[in-house]
Amino acid sequence: MVRKISLTVNGYRKTVEVKDNELLIDVLRDKLKIKGVKAACWRGECGLCTVLLNGEPVKSCLVLAVEVDGSEIVTVEGLSRDGELTPIQKAFIEHGALQCGFCTPAFVLASHQLLLENPNPTEEEIKEKLSGILCRCGTYYEIIEAIKSASKFYQKK
């Protein structure tokens, strides 16, 4: 069955027709052309399709599109505002917390959300929050460094 759902994506209101079995990731990538959302396993193991759903990081390959009717979604494209990168984005660049970059949108989003909720996380807390996302290039150390260095900007907020 096809239904109409409405959602806010990166601040813009969107209405799309979706099938009952359609996944959020496919709606975002294929229908709304938001390509910053990546995928590498399509079964909830790699975390690359992470988006913020009502402020909560979720794997969009495990969410049915019909479930998000009326929700607010933020992808990596929606993080920077007024032409300015968020502190965590800047820190990822400065600390080299990226290599091939394919997992970067997911890590940036999850790290940003982590810092909003817990501006001064311990290393253990960072590891726990980010263990659902895979980086084969192995930038984990640099990601931890980036989060720690960006942390001061989130504390001021």
Add this chain to the structure above:
Amino acid sequence: MEKLTFKYIGKPIPPYDGFYKVTGTAEYTFDIELPGMLYAKLVTSTVPHARIKKIDFSKALQIPGVVKVVTGKDFPYRVGMYAGDRDLLAIDKVRWVGHPVAAVIAESLEAAEKAIDLVDVEYEELPAVFDPLEALKPDAPLIHEKMEEYRHSPAFNPIPGTNIANKFTLVRGDVEKGFREADVIIEEQFYIPHVSHCYMEVQNVVAHYHLDGTVEIWTSWQNVAPIRQIMALSLGIPHNKIIVRIPYVGGGFGGKAGLGWEALVTILSKEAGYRPVKLVLSRKEQFTVAAVREGFYGFAKAGFRKDGKFIAYDVKFILDAGAYADYTVNVGRAVGYSADGCYEIPNIRVESLTVYTNKIPTTALRGFGYPESHWVLEQIMDRAAKKIGIDPVEIRRINLVKPGISETCTGERLREDAGNPEKVLQTLLEEIEWNTPPEKLREPWKIRSKGLALFVKGPAQPPNAAASAILKFNEDASVDLLIATGNFGQGTITALIQIVAEEFGLPLEKVRVDYIKDTHKSAYTWQTVGSRGLFTDGIAILKAIEDAKRQIFRVASEVLRCPEDHLELVDGEVRVKGKPWMKIPLQDIVMGYTYPNGNSIGGPVIGRGVFMSTHTTYLDPETGQGNPTIFHTFGGAAVEVEIDLLTGEIKVLKVVQALDLGKVINPLLVKQQMNGGSLMGLSIGLYEQIKFDERGWVVNPNFTNYYLIRIKDIPKEVVRKTIETPQSDGPYGARGIGELTMIGIAPAIANAVYRATGVKINQLPMNPENLWKALKEQRPDLFDEALKKFIESKKLAEVRA
């Protein structure tokens, strides 16, 4: 005169493309959609070895949206880089479970997915062989009947009528005599299972065959040049009608070299009525259809004198190449000629066989045979040390090569400035605190230990593998650098930009490298593999800079009325040496200089430069002698581990990596490679293994059952040390690093376990299951004692409670 201080060289410049990656604007092939694009899915074999009797796709064609179904019979091409053995779709026979037999092209992915299940393939099964040792037997099923017809590179030696895709032999000295003189002989067998590259972006390709015969390709691959070369040779399309474009790439690790699915998708596009077609593999297909790293056996016999001198090494490597060995024949060659690692071994005999089996095809993976040869050799060193009764460090010192004096096992005399392996070893010892015994733990069933391994590697490439660079100036004296250097995460391009900015005295922002590599627009480079990019492409760029500077100085010398050799380029200006007030800004020259009256001289400045290997050769087919490589990077890894004797679990607490890089162009990029390579080494060393059932099916084709290291698993510390012994023909003295950082990790861990327990782990991965089995088999006393201590401590705890 050599420049002594640098503005950008040696500085931790962040990756030049970081902005695009953190904002989601970096475009990968995965993100590309063309107007009118169709989707392809592969129908794959369900049996390991069979003749195809019939393919019935009539039902598939009835699915709405299906445009066409294509089978291999209609396109009997053989393609490849080295062995030339690959078909696009199975032609008459399937050779592994996962072998593509047909492709469905449809208007939507959904329709294509639905349709592949409706393609009926009738097979006549043939006996299959899954183990390369079995495949070598005379009565083994033959997997490639027409091997003699394949177009293989002259560097290889396939044996038609057998399952041997390449036989590499190397002989130096007299190994029998060496063994007669040996006091200690070590004989061991080693094994490494198949592993997957697990780059995050799956293999995917868009191809558009135009009606005029032009082919446009977008692909997630490491290199543009070989795709065009192989397609031109096999499909007969002229080179300049094949345009290969590679945008951002989500990881490669060697698994996106040679040729991928480009030729197939090109054919599909033509068959679909010249519409663009996209093929995207699933993660499951990455484990079952795309090429992975080969399985590996090493049978080693090593002879040492009691003073520790390594005098005889007889080793046989057998590579389980799977159904197609196109790239793995070269891995077999590299594992063969790297058998001696960084040691002088006067008598050595190596045989390396790349063997076909009815399993998934295989290819290069970060390190290219060197992790395999070092997994064997570096453990042999520790075993010999123990038997002789000397320290693992001592035995390495005794046998370490001496640059300028020593010859490698291929008879190549190491250049004087090849590096400083002695200093590498010394650095490791200091940083791991080799002579400080590890802490004793309060849980006595756990023990700590330290181990190390040395390594050396150079790019495994044909002797004529070239590189080139073009740079052109824009009106404002900004530079466009046209290079084909692959950009799949290693960061080389940032380092190359630093070189251009440094040499012209320009800000980094004024040097641009397009993110798309394009056979038409980027200067040729053979491939970005084997840790060669910075070295080969860096030299080509330095030559292009020289060329551009000559053009700039020629014009400036006329304008400033002084000889060219009195001029220098500083901060974007040409200045007279010693009279810096006599100068012209670069932008007044790079498009030609115009005098006040309108007379003009010079013209747009375009620099070109090339790299060609010096003194490299093919290796002698009988003896393996020759010069295979352009540099050797020496390095070492040391680890401190905690071993749980009850569960067999190994926890790596600390990693030290030391590498002689000649010159560090960018310490941030080096840090990324040393951290990242360490983690990939740990992951492959401790967790990873593709498992096959007895019918050749992969049973763990996903990230739940094939475990990759996650952020929660990383050791507390990776200590990174670089040594800079400049190599005079490298860019600023630099050598490559990318693959090196993975090689030493697994053998260092195995050596740490052996040192503390005497337990030999000859097979990867060193997971609890494998270590526990080895422990119970080799040291049941250790296990029993640990168990006793564990029970005692629990009882004590109960009493206390």
